[in-house]
Amino acid sequence: MNPCAVPTEIKDTDADNRWMSIHNRFLSECREKDPDVIFIGDCIFETLQHTETWNLYFAPLHCLNFSIYQDQTQHVLWRLQNGELDNVKPKIVVLLVGTNNVHNTAEEVAEGILEIVKTIRDKLADSYIVLPTLLPRGHQPNICRDRNNSVNHLIAEKCAGMKRVQTVCIDKGLIQTDGTISHHDMFDYLNLTTASTKKVFEPLFDLLSQILHENEPEKDLTPSE
């Protein structure tokens, strides 16, 4: 049994029930709002939401962001199988999760991601599913970077040809020529600084804009009489 692909609740070991409170809030947002795009993920997207880039670029596309700091693939899977895509009909779901699966193999993580893709497809037959690449991490080269890189290759391979599923490369330009990542780009060598957020997420923004634009209802150009 691959732990990355088994829906798993995060245990409330802190005894303040925060994870479940956040999940419940996402369920309310599903009932109350009508998003065109839903972001689902972990700390990378959670951090994105508190930036000017989110406010200026993504929020105007009618995005909701269902991301929780420490989540791994199995936790996102649990959330989606427990209501976070019910009562909504987004045109696009953007999924970025897996960097926190630090104790699994690339194959297990990729399988976990594909299981989430399958869950999204089961719930939303017509939506586009967009998969940005996992980002590198750590100040120096390390096995987490290697794993994330392998996951990206596996996902690109497995998703090639899937209908309305697109990967988008956002992981270039962060590793410097000496192999290090600067704290000017990732303040904790995992999450993006405000300054680097715009640059890193630009290809994602462009892809979302393009999909939304291409799928706008055609304007009827026939004169009305």
Place this chain on the structure above:
Amino acid sequence: MNPCAVPTEIKDTDADNRWMSIHNRFLSECREKDPDVIFIGDCIFETLQHTETWNLYFAPLHCLNFSIYQDQTQHVLWRLQNGELDNVKPKIVVLLVGTNNVHNTAEEVAEGILEIVKTIRDKLADSYIVLPTLLPRGHQPNICRDRNNSVNHLIAEKCAGMKRVQTVCIDKGLIQTDGTISHHDMFDYLNLTTASTKKVFEPLFDLLSQILHENEPEKDLTPSE
């Protein structure tokens, strides 16, 4: 032995060495910069640093911020005993840590904080030490809130009368009349939203400004001849 008061390194279980890389960066900043104020803490201060409030209010006071997301008192203690206050002579050290000690008692956490205060005092005999109160957490009332509240009382009591040690209350106004905390104030019921950051940290900013102002070298008003 109280685990909160024993200097402890965070094990690199993720195998990307991020915690130590961040610590090493703080050591470089100590060698290269000449801060008037040093912030030391966990996720609460780490989140603060990526806000407009930091840029507009705190950064101009010549602040450095040595905060790491998941740190507990024992980890901050290790960092300080391993160089993070060497080669600097700040006028003020601001310490906010303890909310992540979720498996300890209030007494243990308070003792951990006091051990850090002692370490700061040993290294910086003349600096002011400012202790903002731990913030409440969790959407609903919970034992973490109760513990943080008790820690605040214990610290206020123990620090009363200590020379150049000041507590500052920043934990009011977050809990609503029905006992809940809004995600508009704390997006994950632990860390502050950009919107609430300014309000919550205003008393701290005022205190820092006051201390810095009062301790400015007196301008020599005697005519030079």
